[in-house]
Amino acid sequence: MLDDERRPASVRTSRRFAFALALLVVGGFPSLVTARTTLTLWHSYQGDERKALETSVARLNERSTTIRVNSLWVPYSAFIRRLNQAIPRGHGPDLFIFAHEHIGNWVESGRLQPIEGAVPTSELDRFFPETLAALRYDDKLCGLPLAFKNLVLFYNRKLVPTPPKSFDELIRIAKRLTRHEEHRYGLVFKSTDFYVHAAFLFGFGGTLFDERGRPRLDTPENVRSLEFVRDLVRREQIVPRNVAGDLITKLFNAGLAAMVINGPWFLGEIKAGLDFGVAPLPVLSQSGRPPRPFVTVDGIFLSAKSNHRAAAIEVMRALTSDDAAFLRATLGKQLVANRAVHRRPEVRDDPKARVFRQQLRDTVPMPNVPAMRFVWEPANRALRKVMRGAAEPRAALTEAQKRIRMLMQPPPPPANPVPYAIVLGLLLLGAVALWIRRLAQPQMRRAMRENRAAYAFAAPATITLLGLLITPFVMGAVVAFFAYRNGAFTFVGARNFVDVLLSREVGLTDPLSFYYTFAVTVLWTALNVAAHLVIGVALAMALRDKWVKLRAFYRVLFILPWAVPNYITALVWRGIFDEEFGSMNALLQALGAEPVNWFSHFWTSFAANMVTNMWLGFPFMMVVTLGALQAIPSDLEEAAAVDGASAAQRFRHVVLPLLAPALIPAVIMGTVWTFNMFNVIYLVSGGEPDGSTEILISEAYKWAFDRYERYGYASAYALLIFFILLGYSRLTRRLREPGRT
Amino acid sequence: MASVTLRGVGKDFGATTILPSIDLEIADGTFLVLVGPSGCGKSTVLRIVAGLEAATRGDVAIDGESVTDKKPRDRDVAMVFQSYALYPHMTVRENLAFALRLRKDPQAAIDARVAEVGEMLGLGALLERFPRQLSGGQRQRVAMGRAIVRRPRVFLFDEPLSTLDAALRGKLRVELKRLHQQLKSTMIYVTHDQIEAMTLADQIVVLNGGVIQQHGTPDELYRRPANRFVAGFIGSPPMNFLDVEIAKDGDGSAMRAPGLELRLPERWPEGPAVLGLRPNDLVPSDDAAAPLSGEVDVVEPIGWEAHLHGRIGETPVCAQLTADVARRYEPASTIRFDIAPRALHLFDRDSGARLSAEAQDA
Ligand SMILES: Nc1ncnc2c1ncn2[C@@H]1O[C@H](COP(=O)(O)OP(=O)(O)O)[C@@H](O)[C@H]1O
């Protein structure tokens, strides 16, 4: 919300005018003077869903004499961050609509207030019980459900006239329709995504938490579910191994996927005219039970900081009424949580809605407890390992369990900040004393006086730069001394550094250890920079020669990789190295070689990263070399030629030493860039296999964002990276300084 | 020690012909200077001999053996570049030793040779310096030293002195001459400066527009320039040219032009011609019958001699006199000159070719 002061004057004037008008109106109709309670509602719906919601809000505002709802759209990707920031500071919404799985966190961190008991039980009967169950945390109802999402089976009617009832039947049909060489698959789903796998896990009677609510993955039922999916992928081979991005949509729309397991959002991605049907997930023949996918529920929730609890609950009830739900079902095409709406003909007669509703009976609410976030990464990792054949299901889950234990370790104990404050104070004091001593020197004072104008002119830029550069750096450095849990930072002193450097939690050779990753980073940097240098210099030398026809053309061509944003290049190379759909394997097969599962072995995965980064990095070296070559007079080389030097000797004894002054800074810069080349690692190998190709910077990112938000630990990594690079630049400074004699 | 032979050597850059066809025979031990105006193709000839530029046609032979298809390193020639082309990242010692190191001479031999040449060129104290720490003259000496250490079959110089100031240039010219006398090697020296050519050369080749104008000793070129171009190019101050008409006159010929009336005993081709007179061949005369008369413009005394600039008819001329004689002439006064018959150079008005008197029938 903008303050009045920051609005343009014209807006202010017109608001004053409106206010005067309102006074008039109010004066004329005293009956309306009861002050309306204004409530803010955040949501991230788009398109028809947004229209449906906003229509309901408008109707509510029209009807109600006491309440006014302002709905505010917040982008989905920024929703949680903004919500988490705004509510504690008191400028968040009163109500918000979002997926339910975060409510545990919100309740624990005091952002959400439960509404247990505030809505009559009879009224709650209008919702599917599964959707209400999802909104309970700690046995308290935390919101009202709007809509649900679950997985079902989509099938291409041309390939599969009637959907299978059991998985045995599905496997038979799928086998008949699978043709690997044509990239045709009987069944496509993200077998390495735990969100999808959960359906099988629960279908086999598996569980995620033990009786005390702690994550527990290595149960026999869970192992069986993993074996089952592994067999679909690796033995029956009816499911592609690695389904990334929008591949499902592409395959289904191209008629290359006969059946797909996916959620309601998929309806909007299927191309018009494709004859498809949806069916409940077929029964698992082994367990005799159907798979039970997660259900996620869009709920409307009440902020803990709202001052209008009663009014807000009234709005929640109004927006989840059958009429509002009907609007969302018909206009917004949502799968609404209201049972009565599903009995109205418009919805009842929609065969697709029927199937989702039917499947809803066999779902498990996505856990909303905070501990769930320990599950995702280890579980996904286990899935990837099993699907690429690197581990047996049992071993993979045992390892995942170990990892969960490690991630769940309690945060380090709070440290006494006093010694740190004293050290920091002394350091600052020392710095200030040094400054004062320098300022006290007469020549310094004279210089300051003489250059007063210069200092004044430089000050704004200096202050801005300091602000932009130093602030984030200091913040990051400070975070490294804290541990973060459930939205709160605790001061832990140097403990994060100690943990990182002593590799307390893992062995030295485990990919999670700092030293392992550091070694990989050094190897990565050295090999890349060497390759960039060799390729860049070689190409520059080749392009310099007069005999290369069209060299202007080649120069542009070779600079292109540089001009394309590097994450796009990285994504393209990720696709090229895809095991089943990538052109690298297609090429290998065309040459009669076996396809390579690039991201299952350290060296092939490392090589894929290398190739991508070489592609990105050589143009810089080439351009630097071309520039430096221009500065080498041609007669030096001619003199050497006459002196009896072969082409190689001329390069070695004349060209290279003269290129060195330009190449050394380029190598130093290239080293720093490569050392921190996050995009390539993150997007190409993603650290696969098992985090072994991670470099320090991507590892730091994973600690912060993929593994239970260990911001302090990640900041310690970042600070260590900074000091490593600082040390490196100190070491190389002498090389850069001109005048070696 | 080697001879160099160019047979029909030509060079095109793209569609432009820079050298149509050069034939040149350079005997062993000759100091040959290739002289001509800027852009006439001198460097190109030299670079073709060095192997830095491939000839478009023709053949280059050293010591009778064709080197046309050989790389520079296989020709055993040394070249001194106008820009010195010293390796900036090597000390003087390393610069000198570079070629020897490449051909893997024993280290002791290299050291001895570098010391010897350093001594010869007075570089002894500079051996550990880098080129950027040297003056222009010192750099030029190092460049020469780098050629000398190798004892090549042929030395090639591409305007080695042109970037130096006049005093240094004169000094180094003498050193070069001494060097040649000492080494007795074949040297091809390119310059656009005719004084350098005259002072250094055993043989001069005058090149213009990629075509050899004349090849001979400095004396021959001075005394009997083959055409008007060579005549004008060699000699300082340059030769004066007057447009004249030649008519039959008894047994001999008569040459006329405004301010000029001269009877020649020999029979010359009749019609328009160009008379060339060197400034020092113009001898002032008080004789009213002297064949040339003109008007004085400016007298330029230069120590013991003076250049007198005047006009004969409408043509500006320069006469080289002793300062005493020149002092007698005031600006705007009339001056008459005598000329020795030997001093006459006549050229065809159109082709510029040297004319000669018709052979006297007995
Ligand atoms: N590499 C080249 N490409 C095209 N033209 C060239 C090249 N080198 C020299 N020339 C041309 O050839 C002519 C002769 O050059 P050069 O031999 O260097 O002349 P000089 O040394 O007599 O001054 C010049 O007109 C020059 O522009």
Ligand SMILES: [Mg+2]
């Ligand atoms: Mg030249």
